[in-house]
Amino acid sequence: MRIARFTTGDDPEYGVVGGPDGDEIVAAVVGDPLYAGVELTGAQVPLADARLLAPVIPRSKVVCIGRNYAAHVEELGHDVPAEPLVFLKPNTSVVGPFDPIVYPAQSSNVHFEGELGVVIGRICRDVPGAKWKDVVYGYTVGNDVTARDLQESDGQWARAKGFDSFCPLGPWIETDFDPSDVAVATELNGELKQKGSTSLMLFDIPTVISYITSFMTLLPGDVILTGTPAGVGPMRPGDQVSVTVEGIGTLTNTVVSRG
Ligand code: ZN
Numbered sequence: 370m371r372i373a374r375f376t377t378g379d380d381p382e383y384g385v386v387g388g389p390d391g392d393e394i395v396a397a398v399v400g401d402p403l404y405a406g407v408e409l410t411g412a413q414v415p416l417a418d419a420r421l422l423a424p425v426i427p428r429s430k431v432v433c434i435g436r437n438y439a440a441h442v443e444e445l446g447h448d449v450p451a452e453p454l455v456f457l458k459p460n461t462s463v464v465g466p467f468d469p470i471v472y473p474a475q476s477s478n479v480h481f482e483g484e485l486g487v488v489i490g491r492i493c494r495d496v497p498g499a500k501w502k503d504v505v506y507g508y509t510v511g512n513d514v515t516a517r518d519l520q521e522s523d524g525q526w527a528r529a530k531g532f533d534s535f536c537p538l539g540p541w542i543e544t545d546f547d548p549s550d551v552a553v554a555t556e557l558n559g560e561l562k563q564k565g566s567t568s569l570m571l572f573d574i575p576t577v578i579s580y581i582t583s584f585m586t587l588l589p590g591d592v593i594l595t596g597t598p599a600g601v602g603p604m605r606p607g608d609q610v611s612v613t614v615e616g617i618g619t620l621t622n623t624v625v626s627r628g
Pocket residue numbers: 433434435482484513594596597
């Protein structure tokens with residue numbers, strides 16, 4: 370099931386996206402299905418007439434895994450980590466499909482990082498690897514936008530990874546999905562830049578969930594970004610960036626200057 374958050378001009382609502390490709394409809398649901406389950410209101414709108422929003426506003430945090438694909442570790446000249454490398458993006462960095470990524474004045478090297486996102490469904494701590502599915506609500510597409518120059522110069526990554534608009538999520542949450550071997554691809558202005566498979570993650574999703582929850586409580590609506598394949602590179606104002614996760618969908622955003 371595809372769970373979207375959308376607006377037709379009024380307050381944001383949640384809905385289930387269905388129907389044939391290119392002719393989908395959004396069936397509105399009561400409340401937030403992450404907490405309330407899926408109860409249809411009976412109202413429907415063509416997807417083309419709805420503006421999609423970030424499908425989830427992370428309750429407390431976006432937890433990211435750095436250097437989780439060997440080819441990406443190599444392209445940046447780092448060593449393969451012995452344990453998952455965890456960092457945070459603030460929930461204020463989250464934007465939705467087609468929202469602008471604002472190019473900050475402080476950076477001159479802003480990169481895209483296409484990633485698979487995991488949406489947490491329940492409060493959890495110390496999740497054993499074998500129980501990981503119990504705490505996952507679904508999956509979405511993310512772009513871990515990074516000011517690469519500030520990441521190098523700051524040491525701590527809060528600024529480089531945490532600017533407003535540096536965490537596009539969407540277009541929806543897919544709840545029926547096997548994340549173990551799907552393609553993650555990023556296009557910049559229609560040109561393919563990144564293509565990897567989630568099967569190449571150094572630390573797979575069960576390991577990542579177990580590791581994060583060994584020291585940190587995850588809340589429903591928190592999101593894990595699972596790392597980026599090789600091929601990261603710079604974006605400039607005016608560029609359009611699209612991240613596709615096979616079986617979920619495509620997340621597209623445009624880079625704008627602060628102006
Ligand atoms: Zn990343």
